[in-house]
Amino acid sequence: MVELKRDELHASVCDPVAASMNFLNEVASRYPDAIALAAGRPYDGFYSVDDVHRYLAVYVSYLRDQGRGPEEVRRLLLQYGRTNGQIHPLIARWLERDEGIRVPANAIAVTAGCQEAMVIVLRGLCAGPRDVLLVAEPCYVGITGAARILGIDVVPVPEGPGGVDPEAVAAVARRVRSEGLRPRALYVVPDFANPSGACLDVPTRHRLLDVAEDEDLLVLEDDPYGLFGVDDRPRPRLKALDARQRVIYLGSFAKSVFPGARVGFLVADQTVVDSTGRRTLLADELSTVKSMLTVNTAPIAQAVVGGVLVDADFSLRAANREKIAFYRRNLSLLLDSLDRNFPPSTRDSAGIRWNAPAGGFFVAVDVPFRADEALLERSASEFGVLWTPMSFFYSDGGGDRTLRLSHSCLEPEQVEEGVRRLARFVAAT
Secondary structure, eight states: OOOOOGGGSOGGGGOHHHHHHHHHHHHHHHOTTSEESSOOOOOGGGOOHHHHHHHHHHHHHHHHHTTOOHHHHHHHHHSOOOTTOSOHHHHHHHIIIIIOOOOOGGGEEEESHHHHHHHHHHHHHOOSTTEEEEEEESOOHHHHHHHHHHTOEEEEEEEETTEEOHHHHHHHHHHHHHTTOEEEEEEEOOSSOTTTOOOOOHHHHHHHHHHHHHTTOEEEEEOSSTTOBSSOOOOOOTGGGOTTSOEEEEEESTTTTOGGGOOEEEEOOOEEEOTTOOEEEHHHHHHHHHHHHTSSOOHHHHHHHHHHHHHTTTOHHHHTHHHHHHHHHHHHHHHHHHHHHSOHHHHHHHTOEEOOOSBSSEEEEEOSSOOOHHHHHHIIIIIOEEOEEGGGGOSSSOOTTEEEEEOTTSOHHHHHHHHHHHHHHHHHO
16 A cells, blocks of 8 residues: 655645635534534525526527537537637626626636636746735635645735725835745735625725836736625726736636536736737636646536526626625624624623625624634534634734634524524633
């Protein structure tokens, strides 16, 4: 029998953040009756197997209306396809209609979920050991995990209550450069970030783009939650404000369509110039990386998402009205339940406080004790409620007295009962 030494495997195999997230899943499986205020997945009630067949039929009908014959339709759905995908023109129409993002369709690459888009972009941009990635911290573990797999160093930029501070980005970029490194890009979730729920106001978005220009940074804008604000006020995407092509936009259909499709995309409309002066789009250059990862994104999955876009007349805002209303109600209910179960007379003296995000799936709650894996286990076993330690989202300490709560996958009554259980747990800790 072959025995391999764990410390001789790649560092990503032993990544403590990934191990922490695996631990969270294991705790959930051991305590299936615990209410999961930890899980950030979409609500199951929005999905039906019949939808797959319906939207596939819509897309096939669309192809036929475009003059595609039976053999071509069969090939488009059942054969290997274009590396950067086949529904990119449909995505371009949706982005322009809903988000005011106007880019050529060929600047869009369809990926196997947004996670693959992150890996492709990081691998393409970071060419040597001096190239580092700046991230707003606390940070979604998917991007830091992808960087770790690729051997790319990550440098945190502390996030404030209103999200990442552009001046802090500039200061960190200059410090990194003074150390002989090249800050290549900044990863940020401008709208209702995971895990903090922070949202950048419009002046900050403009200032962040100015800093990116001044510091020669690309901005990786991840937008999984932008649809799900608590109101309909316009929140322009960084990419919609991007007059200087500093932003690479990362998107996913996990929340707006369904997560099982595993379809995401990237928008990379930057110009690449080679030594002969030949000019191409960054999306085209990144297709080489994509081809070595997954060859192409599953055409059948693309077809289902394409059918949704066609059926919605290229407005996912319109198609997601029910989901938007559901997540708004659940977020409001979560905040109201916290307020009822942690009255001011007790929470103020104990140092218990939370933010009130303007949308998204997550709320951050400060508590007067160290919220670690051992305490999570006790919370699940004795009180029947799960939450996520915020420390999971920090690279080198931080968040050890904060919980991340999610409302997204729960029925309203489960949200209320989960907070009641959480209050009993906090009182006993």
